[in-house]
Amino acid sequence: NAGVMQNPRHLVRRRGQEARLRCSPMKGHSHVYWYRQLPEEGLKFMVYLQKENIIDESGMPKERFSAEFPKEGPSILRIQQVVRGDSAAYFCASSPRGNNEKLFFGSGTQLSVL
Amino acid sequence: QKEVEQNSGPLSVPEGAIASLNCTYSDRGSQSFFWYRQYSGKSPELIMSIYSNGDKEDGRFTAQLNKASQYVSLLIRDSQPSDSATYLCAVNKGSADSGAGSYQLTFGKGTKLSVIP
Numbered sequence: 001n002a003g004v005m006q007n008p009r010h011l012v013r014r015r016g017q018e019a020r021l022r023c024s025p026m027k028g029h030s031h032v033y034w035y036r037q038l039p040e041e042g043l044k045f046m047v048y049l050q051k052e053n054i055i056d057e058s059g060m061p062k063e064r065f066s067a068e069f070p071k072e073g074p075s076i077l078r079i080q081q082v083v084r085g086d087s088a089a090y091f092c093a094s095s096p097r098g099n100n101e102k103l104f105f106g107s108g109t110q111l112s113v114l
Numbered sequence: 115q116k117e118v119e120q121n122s123g124p125l126s127v128p129e130g131a132i133a134s135l136n137c138t139y140s141d142r143g144s145q146s147f148f149w150y151r152q153y154s155g156k157s158p159e160l161i162m163s164i165y166s167n168g169d170k171e172d173g174r175f176t177a178q179l180n181k182a183s184q185y186v187s188l189l190i191r192d193s194q195p196s197d198s199a200t201y202l203c204a205v206n207k208g209s210a211d212s213g214a215g216s217y218q219l220t221f222g223k224g225t226k227l228s229v230i231p
Contacts, residue, residue: 004157033217035219035221040223041223042118042202042221042222042223042224043158043202043204043219043221044221045217045218045219045220048217048218055217056217056218058218059218091157091158098217102160102163103160103219104160105157105158105159106157107156107157108157
């Protein structure tokens, strides 16, 4: 009965490189959310996806960031040409329904940009 | 004005005491309210949800909601050292009953609680 699985747990990138963060939701969950947590800041919503669809990406920066949740496989958050300001913990959450009633969070990916 | 505000703490209480955590929110249209617990370096874990005015109790935890004052609180009775964590208040504009509305949870920065043995 695995929970929300995120990998890698830690990711180090140099400025200008690409970062790919993966998230496998809990079994039976088809709703995935990505949140970012900056140091000393609260969790900030980035994007909400269902299988093969982006439902709400209003919290995601317009440039360099993209997300997908394909029919098969994990959800991917992709950050191109990373900058130091992208350093943060990125949490994925899933839910059985799309109303935020109960989110189950993964352990997060700590992205460090050198 | 910040959307969801919490006192960052740290809030220190002795073991066995009642810990009181407070949260205010700015959007009067908010419908659903949640408390998450986050241990250092770990993922947030939902501990309480509340949707209507009044109190909701679950074990040692009681959530209180006052929509008129735009205020939600969490009481932890008989605090234990294992309760030491950061507690995040989260607010959703949508209705839990209908499933409609915002898909976004707005989180406060969290209150760090330390329970002293």
